[in-house]
Amino acid sequence: GAVVSQHPSRVICKSGTSVKIECRSLDFQATTMFWYRQFPKQSLMLMATSNEGSKATYEQGVEKDKFLINHASLTLSTLTVTSAHPEDSSFYICSARVGEGPNYGYTFGSGTRLTVV
Amino acid sequence: EDKVVQSPLSLVVHEGDTVTLNCSYEVTNFRSLLWYKQEKKAPTFLFMLTSSGIEKKSGRLSSILDKKELSSILNITATQTGDSAIYLCAVHYISSGSARQLTFGSGTQLTVLP
Numbered sequence: 001g002a003v004v005s006q007h008p009s010r011v012i013c014k015s016g017t018s019v020k021i022e023c024r025s026l027d028f029q030a031t032t033m034f035w036y037r038q039f040p041k042q043s044l045m046l047m048a049t050s051n052e053g054s055k056a057t058y059e060q061g062v063e064k065d066k067f068l069i070n071h072a073s074l075t076l077s078t079l080t081v082t083s084a085h086p087e088d089s090s091f092y093i094c095s096a097r098v099g100e101g102p103n104y105g106y107t108f109g110s111g112t113r114l115t116v117v
Numbered sequence: 118e119d120k121v122v123q124s125p126l127s128l129v130v131h132e133g134d135t136v137t138l139n140c141s142y143e144v145t146n147f148r149s150l151l152w153y154k155q156e157k158k159a160p161t162f163l164f165m166l167t168s169s170g171i172e173k174k175s176g177r178l179s180s181i182l183d184k185k186e187l188s189s190i191l192n193i194t195a196t197q198t199g200d201s202a203i204y205l206c207a208v209h210y211i212s213s214g215s216a217r218q219l220t221f222g223s224g225t226q227l228t229v230l231p
Contacts, residue, residue, distance in 0.1 A: 034219060036221075041203075041226065042223070042224070043203075043205060043221045043222060043223045043224045044160070044205065044207075044221045045221075046218070046219070046220060046221075049218075093159055093160075095219070105151075105162060105165060106151070106162070106207075106209075106219060107162075108159040108160055109159060110158050110159050111158050111159045
């Protein structure tokens with residue numbers, strides 16, 4: 001089945017540094033990837049939608065200069081948290097739509113636990 | 118504003134009980150409703166519902182969509198401790214022209230006690 005590989009699974013970084021999270025579709029082409037953020041005991045909140053070869057669409061309240069998304073190829077989307085702060089500590093998950101027409105689904109990466117100290 | 122609401126937010130039951138989780142939505146251009154189970158990491162897919170009134174079943178889990186009521190329920194019968202998880206409802210819809218959205222509800226935290 002369609003698999004999205006997300007790395008790293010866990011990262012600890014110092015305040016002020018930048019962290020890059022990668023999501024790769026392993027056996028299919030993902031023209032669109034979704035990036036979510038999840039705080040403890042809360043649901044997934046959509047941050048942005050990335051489309052291959054074009055600018056990402058950010059949800060209201062998400063700083064695009066802070067959360068840089070690049071979707072340069074059909075198999076790779078990256079999220080870079082720039083100048084990270086402790087409040088950016090969270091669980092980040094990517095997702096890709098798989099299939100077209102009536103037979104489609106969404107597959108998720110395994111998530112990245114970011115801790116900013 | 119498009120939204121997805123789940124209830125209850127949390128639920129504690131004993132093994133063997135039957136639970137019903139609810140999801141209601143208000144979105145434009147609805148396409149489908151999906152249920153996920155989330156334990157420690159990424160959500161795992163349970164069901165996708167597109168047609169009203171057709172029950173989908175997988176073992177002790179079943180789900181049905183009511184497009185008239187803009188809602189769905191997820192039933193779990195004979196619950197086991199392994200069913201303890203957050204159950205997420207997500208709605209796929211088209212917004213802002215052709216932009217496809219997948220919006221999640223707040224989730225229901227289910228705890229099954231032995």
